[in-house]
Amino acid sequence: MHENMLRKFTSCIVAVTLFVLCGFTTNVRAGACIVPQPLKGQEMHVLRVDEDALPSDIVLPRPRLDGRIVGGYKVNITDAPHQISLQTSGGHICGGSIIANRWVLTAAHCTAGKTAEKLKVRIGSSQESTGGQLLRVKEIVQHEKFNYSNVDYDFSLLHLDKEIQYSDNKKAIKLPEEEDQFMDGDICYVTGWGNTQNASESRQWLRQAEVPLFNHELCSEKYKQFGGVTERMVCAGYMEGGKDACQGDSGGPLVSKDGVLVGVVSWGYGCAKPEYPGVYSRVQYARDWVRKHSGV
Numbered sequence: 323m324h325e326n327m328l329r330k331f332t333s334c335i336v337a338v339t340l341f342v343l344c345g346f347t348t349n350v351r352a353g354a355c356i357v358p359q360p361l362k363g364q365e366m367h368v369l370r371v372d373e374d375a376l377p378s379d380i381v382l383p384r385p386r387l388d389g390r391i392v393g394g395y396k397v398n399i400t401d402a403p404h405q406i407s408l409q410t411s412g413g414h415i416c417g418g419s420i421i422a423n424r425w426v427l428t429a430a431h432c433t434a435g436k437t438a439e440k441l442k443v444r445i446g447s448s449q450e451s452t453g454g455q456l457l458r459v460k461e462i463v464q465h466e467k468f469n470y471s472n473v474d475y476d477f478s479l480l481h482l483d484k485e486i487q488y489s490d491n492k493k494a495i496k497l498p499e500e501e502d503q504f505m506d507g508d509i510c511y512v513t514g515w516g517n518t519q520n521a522s523e524s525r526q527w528l529r530q531a532e533v534p535l536f537n538h539e540l541c542s543e544k545y546k547q548f549g550g551v552t553e554r555m556v557c558a559g560y561m562e563g564g565k566d567a568c569q570g571d572s573g574g575p576l577v578s579k580d581g582v583l584v585g586v587v588s589w590g591y592g593c594a595k596p597e598y599p600g601v602y603s604r605v606q607y608a609r610d611w612v613r614k615h616s617g618v
């Protein structure tokens with residue numbers, strides 16, 4: 323009797339987690355949330371296949387249209403030269419940031435269950451499927467405390483097998499130091515090739531949205547039915563919604579006006595919904611962990 327209830331409770335938690343991480347539109351394989359399912363149906367019964375959908379995309383019904391690197395605009399890789407596209411044989415799965423010649427920081431939920439040989443990193447291109455360079459990953463260093471059920475400690479380091487030669491379109495982003503102070507309302511920029519959920523906005527080109535840092539307590543309150551947000555998380559977005567990261571942006575950078583990597587795209591309830599800001603892994607929290615594992 324008790325065991326049965328426990329089992330039901332556990333599967334409920336797992337279902338809620340996958341929903342929050344993956345949204346309606348993602349495809350769940352082997353317990354991992356695999357990226358953006360560009361879905362353009364306005365209504366539950368209207369299903370259209372997006373022209374830039376990946377071959378592996380599974381099109382599922384959506385109850386409503388609620389997101390895109392929502393409220394964003396096209397940018398060039400030279401505007402975000404730290405941005406990378408993390409790929410498997412099926413193409414783009416996540417974003418990430420160059421933090422040193424041989425190191426990329428991304429989200430742990432992007433690397434969970436993956437092996438280094440299966441991953442590639444595209445650098446120096448505004449398009450996720452072409453251009454720039456494709457580099458191999460030598461080693462994945464996933465945060466040892468990453469917790470799938472509440473998405474805590476959502477950090478992973480990728481050790482590249484070749485050194486990146488910096489140029490206008492590939493460059494490391496500055497990491498925050500312990501003493502840096504980030505304030506509620508500070509404008510940050512999130513970039514990625516994630517879901518635009520808008521047929522007229524291609525996912526092929528890198529996009530950016532401006533989002534202010536959101537009060538931590540208020541964010542935790544808004545997300546209390548999802549267990550709240552931890553000290554390893556930072557929220558950004560507008561109370562009224564409209565601008566946000568979305569599926570496929572995970573692992574990517576949230577950068578302050580001073581060019582400091584404040585967050586890593588992690589999760590959220592839908593995308594750009596009012597009252598539900600985007601949740602990012604707080605890079606400042608992982609500063610020592612990054613140093614310990616990469617020397618950066």
Ligand code: ARG
Binds near residue numbers: 571589590591
């Ligand atoms: N977990 C998503 C991914 O794997 C990112 C979701 C971000 N959601 C948001 N509303 N900011 O790509």
